[in-house]
Amino acid sequence: MEHYNMNLTVKVWRQKNSRAQGNFENYSVKNISSEMSFLEMIDVLNEELIVEGKEPIAFDHDCREGICGQCSMYINGKPHGPWQANTTCQLHMRAFKDGDTIVVEPWRSAAFPVIKDLMVDRSAFDRIVQAGGFISVNTGNAVDGNSLPINKDAADASFAAAMCIGCGACVAACKNSSAMLFLSAKVAHLALLPQGEPERKSRVMNMVAQMDKEGFGACTNTGACEATCPKEISISNIARLNHEYLRASLTAEK
Amino acid sequence: MGLTGISLVLFLIVHAGINACVFADLADPGENGEMFNKAAHFMGSTVLIRITEIGLFAGIILHIVQGLLLTAENKKRRNVGYAVPYTAGSKWYSRSMGLLGTLILLFLVLHLYHFWASARFTGRGLEPVTYNGVEMHNMFGLMKATFSEWWVVIVYALGCLSLYYHLAHGFQSAFKTLGVHNKRYNAMLSSLGYGFSAVITIVFILMPLSFVLGWVG
Ligand code: HEM
Ligand code: SF4
Ligand code: FES
Secondary structure (H helix, E strand, C coil), X not given: CCCCEEEEEEEEEECCCCCCCCEEEEEEEEEEECCCEHHHHHHHHHHHHHHCCCCCCCCCCCCCCCCCCCCCCEECCEECCCCCCCCHHHCEHHHCCCCCEXXXXXXXXXXXXXXXXXXXXXXXXXXXXXXXXXXXXXXXXCCCCCCCCCCHHHHHHHHHHHCCCCCCHHHHHCCCCECHHHXXXXXXXXXXXXXXXXXXXXXXXXXXXXXXXXXXXXXXXXXXXXXXXXXXXXXXXXXXXXXXXXXXXXXXXX | CHHHHHXXXXXXXXXXXXXXXXXXXXXXXXXXXXXXXXXXXXXXXXXXXXXXHHHHHHHHHHHHHHHHXXXXXXXXCCCCCCCCCCCCCCCHHHHCHHHHHHHHHHHHHHHHHHHHHHHHHHCCCCCEEEECCEEEECHHHHHHHHCCCHHHHHHHHHHHHHHXXXXXXXXXXXXXXXXXXXHHHHHHHXXXXXXXXXXXXXXXXXXXXXXXXXXXX
């Protein structure tokens, strides 16, 4: 791939704290390498802001290798930017050309209030997982391979659901700010395995109740979540979640 | 949403079937709506069907109330909007179910005034006809009179078009809401949904069009 440098205008949402009124600021950044990641471009911009005595742009990031789910940026009208199946930290500047204007916004959802600039509070996801996204049976030591037979299709589907990194892009993309893709990944991951069986019904009931309490919207199956998910979590998990929920509502002991 | 939506879909099948009786006139131009009038009379005079009608109204009202509440509630979940909206990931009609439903509702008011209110209560524009000694409403004649004006035909066509897009999303969505998660079934239901929506819409639009163009009646 040919290497090139570019000058860009970056239009970023700036907001002092959760109660402050935010607004967009325009910055020009020069000499950005096409081989940089998007976050490195923000790093360069922040260094300049610091030298100028200005407040650097606050944003969440951690692993910078696409596995932690922290780098929540809504770039040019799509969570995690223009590439498919990709996180912001893995978005490279070769996705842009010289002279481009890039608009960067935080996730927008009443359940994800802005803390500062591009950082939002995603602890609602933690509370949903705390409500049931675990198993409390003792599974003992690691067993020998194949001593616990699990259907290959179920194992694959469970693994695909377990890929969710809890980034919240699905909520950010959804017109209803629904957290159903995230929740469905967590529920499907455990419902498909024998270890998840004992708490299968209470898990889905409790997690859905917590999700509703957190103020996420209701799913209308538009498909925006699946299209933007960096881990390509399938929307069919949501229908599976609806199945699990209906089954639990009709048959749960309490 | 899913259950009420599917019950409305079932109603549409019956409704389109009965209405298609007006096309008997194409095969036999002297027929003058006899088959349709008899079918409409049967629907209006059978106790079981009148009871089902109450269920239908309850279903429609429930669906509308749920739909409008859902749309309003979901809107509130994003208090600050985006400068650049995300539109690439979903179809415009799947994002516009509340708007499309409201257009259908507006159309329904006019539609119920034209036919249902007239047959049940006001008798507006209705002549009696007699077949084999049984007197009944000439609904066919009322259709012919109603669809003699182009603006009515155009409003009906737009109403049906809204229904097409509402169902193009709603049909397959309803099954997902009810928990069908097999990917192969979902793909089949999605194709079936598009096909069903298209057929229903075409049958409904053809009726007013056939009257105004003088193909039937
Ligand atoms: C009269 C006014 C109507 C309004 C206000 C309305 C509104 C809505 C809304 C807001 C939704 C949910 C959106 C979504 O799930 O994405 C919906 C879903 C649906 N509607 Fe309607 N609708 C109306 C009439 C109809 C009619 C006449 C039908 C007839 C077939 C229908 C069939 C459906 C179906 C099948 C769904 C999908 C349910 C689901 O996703 O679970 N609607 N409607
Ligand atoms: S489902 Fe996808 S978009 Fe949603 S939180 Fe998980 S990884 Fe992120
Ligand atoms: S910083 Fe960890 S996924 Fe992007």
